[in-house]
Amino acid sequence: MNDYIVSSLGEFWQAAGESCWPGCRGALVRVSAMTSGLRHQMSYFDAVRGLSAQLVVLGHAAVLAFPVLFAVRGTDGRLGARPDQFHVQSYGVVIFLVLSGYLITMSVQRRRRDPAYGFRAYLVDRWARIFTPLLPAMVAVVLIDRLVFSGGATSRFIVLRHDLTTVVSNLLMLQDNAVLRQAAAATGQPLAARSLGSAAPWWTVALEWWIYVGFGVVALVLLHRPTTARGLLALPALVFAAATVLGTVEGGSGLMLAWLVGFAYAWWAPAMQAIPRSVHAGLTLLTVLWLWWCFDVVHLGVYAPTVCVLTGVAVVSGFHMLDWSAVLGPVRRPVAFVSEFSYSLYLVHFSVMIWLVHLVEGRVTGPELYVLLVAAGNGAGLLWWWSFERHFGRVRNALRPLVTRRSSPRPQRSPVL
Incomplete structure (x- = not known):
């Protein structure tokens, strides 16, 4: 998952210097001053x-190397993670979504005032980032799946699907989509893909994409210079994105709640910053103890709403x-390096x-x-980041002129005589 599971720290701080905190009353307070x-x-x-990510x-x-300890055979005959155990890989996805909700919202908040920045x-x-x-x-x-599993070989852990429907669905971020899954069940058509x-x-990448789409429609269309025409045009995307994300709840998953908590902290960031550090410390300790109780005593699943x-x-x-900055300052560079290639x-x-x-x-x-x-x-x-991901800025800059419209220059005021 994530960004997070794709976050964008570079965009976050680039935007931070360009706009003001929304919601500030009275004198405008520059973001650069508030967030120094x-x-x-x-x-x-x-x-x-x-x-x-780690x-x-x-x-x-652990599941692949020690299947006797951490895996169980599913209905499809393949080995998968045991549902009765706490799995750190699933918990990592929850954390990814929290970070995504916080960082993406902070970035958008700072750029909404820019007339050239829209949906x-x-x-x-x-x-471009994804x-x-x-x-x-x-x-x-x-290509490598077909090479490794040539001659009819199969994996003990997964079912390999390379058919056209699966490829197209993954290109369109429609794999494991709740809406298409319901449509397939209702019509009997092979609409759902893995x-x-x-x-x-x-x-989780597909889930993240539709969260981005839904959030972007709300924050940059419905709440940002809204018009009836813009709202009507964006409505189908919002409905599909919302149905896709909310569809994850049918299995008891609270992943969307993890993203929403990060969003809430960012949307009301000035209020959160005004809370004393001691209160945040107490809240952090309380939630950690509560999480321990959820896992060790009640045995809730990692994706349970309360856990998220x-x-x-x-x-x-x-x-x-x-x-x-004082705690992590000495290891800032290696920490940033490990984070850089996490997606x-x-x-x-x-x-x-x-x-x-x-x-x-x-x-x-x-x-x-x-x-x-x-x-x-x-x-x-690391190799994939160096070969491809680190160039996402070039891809973004190449696409922007093709997709976005140039903002009209603001009319200059006539001098007062």
Whole structure:
């Protein structure tokens, strides 16, 4: 998942210097002045983002390397994570969504006052951030899946799907879509598709995309220079995005709540900053203890609504409770480095692990396989970031003139004589 599971720290601070906090009354207060302390605290989000990505990698490696301990056979005959256990890979997705809700909302809040920034520019930004590494990853997954599992070979852990419906669905971010799943059940037509090939975790990328679309419509169309025509044009996208996201609730998932908690902290950021650090510290401690009770005593699932809400509060109040620039300052560069390639890591690590398990299983011990999977997953993620993801800014800049309209110059006032 995530951004998060795609976040955009660079865009966040670039935008922060261009606009004012919305909601400020009286004299306008420049964002750069209000956030001078926060600017140096962003290492906290880098650390949390990098940690959550590593949790996903470590958890998936554990299931694949030690299936006797962490996996169970499902109805399709494949091995998957045991539902009665706490799995760090799933919890990493929850954290990703919290970060996404907070950071994307903060970025949009700071840029809404720019007349040149609207829904189109926002969607181009999000598309470039997500698809720049995703499109080549789709090609690689199809080609290498077919190479590794040639001759009718299968995986013990996943069902490989490379049919046209699956490819198109993944291109359109419609894999594992709740709306299409309901439509398929009602019509009997093969409308629902799963993630492409060995890239099983990509369902969270699609969920994130539709959250972005729905949020963008609300924040940049309905609440930002709204008109009846704009609202009517955006309504179908909003309805589909909302139905897609809310459809995840049917299975008891509270993932959307994790994103909404991050959103709430960002939307009302000035009020949150005004709360004393001691209160945020107490709130963080309380939610951590509550989470322990949820997991150890009540045995709630990782995606349970209560868990998702508490995680959101713990993560963002945790940001406000300390001067993280002092705590993380000495390790700021390595923390930022690990965070930088976390999205690429999320995209490619699982496929690389599936390929390796198929190729070397039985030739190495469980611990050896575990180390190999973690190392290979991180290496592949770093390579994918260097080859593709780090160029997303160029893709965005190339697309913007094609999609967005130039803003009309503001009329100059006539001099008062």
